[in-house]
Amino acid sequence: MPVIIDYGIHLLPIAILILLPATILITYSIAVSLKHVTPTGLPYISDTGTFSPESCIFGQLLNMIGFLIAIFVHTRYNQVKIFNKILNQRSKIYCDRLNLLSLVSGIMSALGLSLVANFQETNVIIIHVIGAYLIFGIGAFYLILQTYFTYKLHIVNSIYIKTSRVIANIIICLSFVLVILGAILAGRNPLELPAHHKWTPGSKGYRWHVISALSEWALAFAFLLYMGSFVSEFRALEWDFPQIKIRIEYEPLLYVGTLNINQPRSEPEYSNDYQNIGGDPFLANKINHVV
Incomplete structure (x- = not known):
């Protein structure tokens, strides 16, 4: 007997919206309580999941979220494929290729989340950094493509959803640049061990670190804002x-x-x-x- 999920796919982005902030909040609380990070130093998100026991929770939940994101990417790929087949006759082949590219980039971004979860920066820093670039860099490219499909195929009609996706794209791109630039100017070499987890106002490069860390937090929540824009759109889908x-x-x-x-x-x-x-x-x- 086939299993039918009747108009419940909108729960997928909702689950991601709930799990990701919950993961960050839980691991941040544990890391601060055990003095693995200092709240005044404004740690990077991955700093809150570097040491045990919070690293165990961080890894497990991020693996689950990465799996949900991969399902989301596949569902969105098929949705765009259908709209492109029915409504877009003038540039159908071009959009099909872009849609396939978005599928690959979205899966790579989900894989990056798993890499960040399983390879802590104090253990295998190179893999951790690669995972971070996959999440934020390739992930930003994926969302830009989704915004293009939103306008090209008129998948949604709400001007508010369209506008929110453009704003989220701008925040994500600017924040991504500031994360890298701030980390460099703060004097933090991501390939040096051990990484600097306990920043204080007296630390060298502290201001640039705060800009970099704030940008990463803004980047993460802009991704959530974009993900939340799919809730109403996915109500019309069925598996x-x-x-x-x-x-x-x-x-x-x-x-x-x-x-x-x-x-x-x-x-x-x-x-x-x-x-x-x-x-x-x-x-x-x-x-x-x-x-």
Whole structure:
């Protein structure tokens, strides 16, 4: 018997939204209580999960979150694939290639989270740094592609969601640059052991460290802001295991030209010109697609 998840995929980004802040809060609290980091020194996120026992919790929960992100990336890939197949006839091949690139970059970002979780900076610093660059660098590229698909394929009609994704992209890119620049100017060499975990206001390069660490925290929560924007969008999706069947319920759109969703596929006529008209119910359509 196939297992059907009926309109519950929106719980996936919600789970990530809950688990990631909870992981950071738990490991930060333990690290401060055991004096592994100093709160006045504003540690990097990974500093709060470097030493035992908080490193065990940090690793376990980040592995789970990385797995959920990989599922999210795969689901989003299929969603974009469906929209591109049905609505985007002018640049379909180009978007398909970008969508495949986004799948690869998204999986790499999820893998980076697992690397950061399992290779602490005091143990295998090079792998830890590579994982961090995969999360934030490749992850930023992945989200830029998702913003492009949002506008190109009109997957969502809400101007607030579209705007929030653009703002999150800007914050992520700027924060990523400030994390690296601040760490360099603070005099912290990420390949030197042991890493500097206990910063104080009197430490050399303290101000630049604060800028770098604040930027990393802003970067992480901007990722969460972007992830949260998918909750309402994923409410229209459905899974049917072992086969992945994604049913997309379109929000009302005004299609200018010859686009007719209900027209037989043997004689398709499409126009790529369409726009949101804000909820006219007679234009609502539901399309089933099996991946």
